[in-house]
């Protein structure tokens with residue numbers, strides 16, 4: 296088992312109280328698994344991703360733990376985590392493309408980054424060049440500044456960079472959202488290729504776009520308002536979801552072939568609860584067409600079928 | 612007759628130090644939007660979609676060609692005549708948050724248009740019209756009036772901007788990537804809303820890089836590549852029988868929910884055959900050729 300997350304709670308401290316952005320997540324990601332992580336804006340996807348790498352000063356580990364390759368990952372201890380970042384766990388943050396330092400040539404940036412991890416640039420350069428070839432980037436890009444690269448080139452560069460030390464786990468947060476469809480596809484397929492070549496053992500691919508992640512993921516996990524709603528093999532989430540939120544979400548997605556004139560799709564009325572004082576019980580309750588008396592109690596996230604976990608009283 | 616028609620519309624930007632170089636962002640774009648019709652303008656990032664939308668809205672000057680609205684050439688209108696044009700044509704853009712000033716309440720955007728466009732309407736009457744406009748975009752006035760932007764969701768803010776456009780009694784809406792910031796569950800609401808408005812006679816230029824959204828609501832589609840229209844026509848024909856290699860590439864890369872990418876889609880995209888020159892030498896001339904009723908395609912060399 297590559298990654299094991301146990302009842303993880305991470306809150307943001309604010310003046311008005313704690314924002315319960317990740318409120319008790321328990322799941323595993325197997326060796327070789329690409330897990331898509333989907334959910335509405337604000338549901339806690341990036342919070343989960345960041346928690347596995349670096350808690351920023353406003354984030355507080357409230358409860359729970361993480362194991363990577365059978366050993367505890369000290370996510371609450373920022374100094375201890377230094378030994379793991381990049382080497383064991385790597386994150387491509389949301390908006391990574393714009394976060395590249397614009398005043399540094401790419402090669403120089405990589406060499407500094409590796410230096411800080413005690414790795415010699417000259418030693419890793421042959422492997423770096425091999426991987427640039429693999430993703431179709433010219434070796435000359437190392438002499439370019441980030442702004443000289445197109446969006447798709449930057450994303451491939453960031454991908455090569457963050458997996459250079461063959462981490463066990465890669466978290467890719469919205470790496471394709473800003474790209475157009477044909478570039479999206481190329482980047483998404485590169486993720487699969489990196490897994491197949493074992494540059495990384497497993498991946499969490501965070502995205503709004505379920506139809507994109509469906510193309511490449513083995514499993515999909517859906518979050519809602521700081522909680523896990525459902526996790527299952529990608530085909531099951533798309534074709535036979537069991538959580539009412541997942542069902543409504545999937546049926547609200549337009550795809551090429553669906554026309555307003557032929558079939559009118561429907562959204563999900565209402566909006567998610569605030570996470571400052573979220574309601575007790577199931578957080579989807581006031582939007583859920585199936586809600587009943589029992590839903591004032593919180594539904595546990597349980598395995599309803601092999602490798603299919605759902606947090607809903609109706610699905611058990 | 613078409614309500615909006617573009618005739619060889621071109622936009623050149625001056626770029627580089629001292630504006631020494633020229634970049635042609637849009638070249639010879641010719642297409643039209645009728646009343647009660649949604650035309651989607653589809654292309655990848657940087658292809659010139661926003662530039663075209665901004666020219667129609669006269670937020671960017673037109674370097675060449677003509678834009679006509681109800682028969683009048685609006686491409687060089689100024690002053691009062693331009694203000695009159697804005698009574699009929701309005702735009703809504705990608706990021707709803709950036710349109711609002713965080714220090715004012717959000718509904719201010721609905722109040723400020725009265726003194727400019729409807730000074731003769733009383734404040735009380737205007738408030739009634741605001742309620743009607745909000746209801747027609749399916750917002751409950753009690754939930755959104757008197758709130759600051761940060762207290763509203765992206766979908767609510769976006770709908771409020773559409774309500775603003777409706778208050779002006781417009782005939783044409785330019786919607787530039789208005790869906791991309793919204794969540795899946797809100798997206799479809801805003802799309803359905805646009806479709807309703809179209810059924811009531813509004814013309815919509817729907818700008819998007821998302822083909823499934825464009826396909827869902829539009830009657831006609833215009834495919835833009837590097838500033839040049841490469842294919843256009845009824846949505847059925849452009850999506851059902853794409854003739855330009857670029858349109859085919861785009862369509863084959865769209866992630867589908869119940870169908871995984873296969874090598875076969877890629878093979879289809881390698882078919883770069885030209886619908887006009889059919890194996891002959893491609894001259895790469897800019898004109899589109901009609902390959903079917905209301906289905907025009909450009910040379911594959913573009």
Ligand SMILES: Nc1ncnc2c1ncn2[C@@H]1O[C@H](COP(=O)(O)OP(=O)(O)OP(=O)(O)O)[C@@H](O)[C@H]1O
Nearest residue numbers: 307309314316335336337338339340341342353570
């Ligand atoms: N620094 C912060 N301080 C307080 N609250 C925060 C902070 N960062 C995030 N939050 C809140 O935590 C919740 C989860 O945010 P998160 O960024 O994890 O969402 P997400 O699922 O990644 O959304 P998106 O799809 O928009 O990227 C939201 O309610 C958000 O407002």
Ligand SMILES: Nc1ncnc2c1ncn2[C@@H]1O[C@H](COP(=O)(O)OP(=O)(O)O)[C@@H](O)[C@H]1O
Nearest residue numbers: 624626636654655656657658659660661662663
């Ligand atoms: N104000 C400007 N000055 C110079 N170039 C611009 C300006 N706005 C857009 N461009 C250029 O024009 C082209 C088309 O851009 P845009 O219309 O924004 O495309 P899209 O909306 O399809 O992404 C791009 O090459 C872009 O860099």
Ligand code: SF4
Nearest residue numbers: 577580583590607608
């Ligand atoms: S637990 Fe109840 S409210 Fe929650 S999703 Fe299931 S049925 Fe709906």
Ligand SMILES: [Mg+2]
Nearest residue numbers: 340341342389
């Ligand atoms: Mg995020």
Ligand SMILES: [Mg+2]
Nearest residue numbers: 660661662788
């Ligand atoms: Mg644009």
Ligand SMILES: [Zn+2]
Nearest residue numbers: 885888893910
């Ligand atoms: Zn040709």
